Amino acid sequence: xxxxxxxxxxxxxxxxxxxxxxxxxxxxxxxxxxxxxxxxxxxxxxxxxxxxxxxxxxxxxxxxxxxxxxxxxxxxxxxxxxxxxxxxxxxxxxxxxxxxxxxxxxxxxxxxxxxxxxxxxxxxxxxxxxxxxxxxxxxxxxxxxxxxxxxxxxxxxxxxxxxxxxxxxxxxxxxxxxxxxxxxxxxxxxxxxxxxxxxxxxxxxxxxxxxxxxxxxxxxxxxxxxxxxxxxxxxxxxxxxxxxxxxxxxxxxxxxxxxxxxxxxxxxxxxxxxxxxxxxxxxxxxxxxxxxxxxxxxxxxxxxxxxxxxxxxxxxxxxxxxxxxxxxxxxxxxxxxxxxxxxxxxxxxxxxxxxxxxxxxxxxxxxxxxxxxxxxxxxxxxxxxxxxxxxxxxxxxxxxxxxxxxxxxxxxxxxxxxxxxxxxxxxxxxxxxxxxxxxx
Amino acid sequence: xxxxxxxxxxxxxxxxxxxxxxxxxxxxxxxxxxxxxxxxxxxxxxxxxxxxxxxxxxxxxxxxxxxxxxxxxxxxxxxxxxxxxxxxxxxxxxxxxxxxxxxxx
Numbered sequence: 001x002x003x004x005x006x007x008x009x010x011x012x013x014x015x016x017x018x019x020x021x022x023x024x025x026x027x028x029x030x031x032x033x034x035x036x037x038x039x040x041x042x043x044x045x046x047x048x049x050x051x052x053x054x055x056x057x058x059x060x061x062x063x064x065x066x067x068x069x070x071x072x073x074x075x076x077x078x079x080x081x082x083x084x085x086x087x088x089x090x091x092x093x094x095x096x097x098x099x100x101x102x103x104x105x106x107x108x109x110x111x112x113x114x115x116x117x118x119x120x121x122x123x124x125x126x127x128x129x130x131x132x133x134x135x136x137x138x139x140x141x142x143x144x145x146x147x148x149x150x151x152x153x154x155x156x157x158x159x160x161x162x163x164x165x166x167x168x169x170x171x172x173x174x175x176x177x178x179x180x181x182x183x184x185x186x187x188x189x190x191x192x193x194x195x196x197x198x199x200x201x202x203x204x205x206x207x208x209x210x211x212x213x214x215x216x217x218x219x220x221x222x223x224x225x226x227x228x229x230x231x232x233x234x235x236x237x238x239x240x241x242x243x244x245x246x247x248x249x250x251x252x253x254x255x256x257x258x259x260x261x262x263x264x265x266x267x268x269x270x271x272x273x274x275x276x277x278x279x280x281x282x283x284x285x286x287x288x289x290x291x292x293x294x295x296x297x298x299x300x301x302x303x304x305x306x307x308x309x310x311x312x313x314x315x316x317x318x319x320x321x322x323x324x325x326x327x328x329x330x331x332x333x334x335x336x337x338x339x340x341x342x343x344x345x346x347x348x349x350x351x352x353x354x355x356x357x358x359x360x361x362x363x364x365x366x367x368x369x370x371x372x373x374x375x376x377x378x379x380x381x382x383x384x385x386x387x388x389x390x391x392x393x394x395x396x397x398x399x400x401x402x403x404x405x406x407x408x409x410x411x412x413x414x415x416x417x418x419x420x421x422x423x424x425x426x427x428x429x430x431x432x433x434x435x436x437x438x439x440x
Numbered sequence: 441x442x443x444x445x446x447x448x449x450x451x452x453x454x455x456x457x458x459x460x461x462x463x464x465x466x467x468x469x470x471x472x473x474x475x476x477x478x479x480x481x482x483x484x485x486x487x488x489x490x491x492x493x494x495x496x497x498x499x500x501x502x503x504x505x506x507x508x509x510x511x512x513x514x515x516x517x518x519x520x521x522x523x524x525x526x527x528x529x530x531x532x533x534x535x536x537x538x539x540x541x542x543x544x545x
Binding site: 218220233263 | 507517526
């Protein structure tokens with residue numbers, strides 16, 4: 001039984017169906033609705049670069065014959081009884097459960113964010129409704145302070161807020177009003193991105209595009225009507241139009257399922273085998289897991305084959321393969337028809353070079369080729385990723401050929417280990433260096 | 441390996457002053473570490489957080505982040521920032537004698 005018919009659940013079910021014939025296993029996907037959303041497309045909606053209607057397709061049509069879709073919301077999982085209780089009061093028994101219900105946006109967990117001004121002056125592009133509302137707001141915007149803010153990690157697609165800044169810069173240039181817009185990116189991290197080499201590159205891009213950077217800002221309160229972000233340590237950032245990435249957590253049913261999730265509703269999972277730590281017959285794919293990898297579609301794709309094979313091994317009573325290396329691959333749209341590409345895993349941070357080998361797409365460098373790659377990805381998503389097939393020349397293990405890797409003891413790797421709290425502490429020392437930090 | 445002396449006992453710490461062996465920590469050391477971190481006196485609210493950090497570390501092998509602390513320690517994030525200025529999870533981890541909490545990616 002697969003909970004969730006999004007990226008991870010769909011590709012896991014399809015891969016399992018190919019590995020297990022109809023007599024060996026019955027495969028059912030449970031989801032509350034029938035609209036599969038292509039989430040990478042949300043970024044483009046506010047700028048009129050993607051039509052909302054083109055981003056969703058029926059969930060059932062993405063599933064192979066022999067996989068059934070049960071349209072029902074999950075109330076809770078009873079791990080001891082191997083049963084899933086649905087909100088209509090019925091229950092379904094399982095032999096193996098795959099949790100693929102992703103992450104949930106929780107704007108109401110931040111004081112004021114979901115209050116007055118929400119979806120009027122403060123928006124998010126992390127939902128289809130939010131992205132559409134933001135498109136209307138941007139088209140009405142005549143100038144002023146546009147603030148893009150991340151409340152706290154973890155979030156889905158950690159590069160998307162930066163891409164939004166780059167695309168906003170291009171959008172206002174196109175409308176010949178860039179000089180009337182002050183763009184500011186607000187993050188709880190100590191830089192534009194979590195990884196050192198990548199951080200340098202992306203910080204440089206923000207600067208080149210005239211985007212202010214406010215770091216180590218832990219948003220405690222949002223005054224939507226008044227247009228003000230206040231951090232827990234009392235710093236303030238005013239705005240005329242706010243674009244916030246709300247706190248993320250797991251789905252609410254995880255909280256209602258004793259023993260399944262952690263304090264944030266994510267499911268503790270072995271980062272190599274993808275087996276849950278709750279029960280041996282529960283596996284986890286995609287954003288729902290607590291593993292230290294980015295919450296991104298590429299991660300679910302690279303996990304897919306490993307997860308499916310480990311479920312088959314579990315059913316056969318064989319030892320699981322600790323094969324997932326944390327491989328993540330993201331195109332970063334940088335505006336005006338160009339994009340960057342990053343490729344990394346648990347142990348290797350994003351570096352320069354080429355992907356997937358010495359001849360390939362340039363890594364960590366703006367190029368037209370990467371932008372075309374990003375556009376091609378939408379086709380690959382529906383026709384290769386979801387059916388659970390491999391992308392030619394791209395394996396689930398991160399490739400090293402073509403990468404300019406730092407020496408093993410490069411101190412730049414340290415950034416990765418810094419906690420948000422430490423970065424926060426550093427903020428007090430470094431605050432003068434950040435011209436755009438507004439202290440009152 | 442650097443060391444520090446708290447309550448008359450020498451303990452092993454890393455370059456940033458976090459305990460490398462949380463087993464060497466005793467409650468008597470906490471007030472002195474707190475003063476180093478700019479907290480003149482530990483109240484019962486501080487202790488609630490410090491003891492919670494120890495429990496979480498023993499159960500999970502890493503200290504909680506501020507957001508998790510706010511959800512599970514019985515002290516709100518706002519109060520955590522008042523109690524431990526400059527980064528609650530990091531400062532409280534120092535005082536509780538546990539390694540620096542792992543960040544998110």
